[in-house]
Amino acid sequence: MNDQLSGQLGWPIPTYARNLLWLESEAGAVKVEGAQGLFTLEAPAEVLTLRWGSAQGPALTQLRWRVDSLEWDGSVRIGGYIDAMHITELDELPAPITILHVGGQPLKPEVNAYPTRAVRRSVPYPVPSYFDGLAEVDESVTTWMAFEDSAALTLAQDALVSKIPVYCFGHMAEQDAGWHELFALPIALESMTLFAP
Numbered sequence: 001m002n003d004q005l006s007g008q009l010g011w012p013i014p015t016y017a018r019n020l021l022w023l024e025s026e027a028g029a030v031k032v033e034g035a036q037g038l039f040t041l042e043a044p045a046e047v048l049t050l051r052w053g054s055a056q057g058p059a060l061t062q063l064r065w066r067v068d069s070l071e072w073d074g075s076v077r078i079g080g081y082i083d084a085m086h087i088t089e090l091d092e093l094p095a096p097i098t099i100l101h102v103g104g105q106p107l108k109p110e111v112n113a114y115p116t117r118a119v120r121r122s123v124p125y126p127v128p129s130y131f132d133g134l135a136e137v138d139e140s141v142t143t144w145m146a147f148e149d150s151a152a153l154t155l156a157q158d159a160l161v162s163k164i165p166v167y168c169f170g171h172m173a174e175q176d177a178g179w180h181e182l183f184a185l186p187i188a189l190e191s192m193t194l195f196a197p
Contacts, residue, residue: 003067004044009037010069016180017172022051029055037072049106049137052185058140060172060187062106074172076187077111078142079134080104082160087148090182098153100144100189102168105134113167113193130165130195144168145179146189155192167193 013021013035021032025045032039041048046065050072051057061077063070084101111133115125146153159166169191173179179186 010071014175024049077107144189152192
């Protein structure tokens with residue numbers, strides 16, 4: 001491809017998610033196609049917002065432009081507030097599951113929850129700042145799933161009750177997990193950062 005308009009997401013898109021992903025830039029939104037997430041932008045862009053369901057759907061993450069492939073790995077990164085929590089037992093699942101409704105914005109592409117080894121020599125390490133990490137995108141609501149043994153769920157309950165801002169990190173559920181059979185937007189919660197209110 002090797003141009004400034006066409007590329008692919010870089011993650012094998014699960015069947016349930018095909019035709020439901022959109023890339024948004026300042027020039028507008030384009031639908032992502034097929035198993036590889038092929039797209040052609042209307043104009044070159046440095047940063048793209050990945051959306052679910054439609055051009056106005058919930059924002060999942062922000063990605064920096066890369067030639068040929070955006071190298072998206074299925075991750076979802078949101079900063080916001082937990083608006084609701086639902087706990088249920090479903091026959092199809094091996095254990096009770098919690099669904100979190102998070103109102104928020106995607107994190108900027110360079111934001112990490114902690115200093116990674118890539119920045120080892122860049123001392124002093126900055127303390128994460130909630131507002132500095134948020135992308136300039138309108139707030140939307142995403143749903144996150146976690147089993148009862150997830151360490152993040154204890155933090156999520158505190159965040160809900162005390163209205164503490166959070167960063168949520170996770171991945172779109174794999175096709176084999178079967179979560180897409182139960183949930184409209186199946187994001188598996190993996191980790192969470194809480195901030196002082």
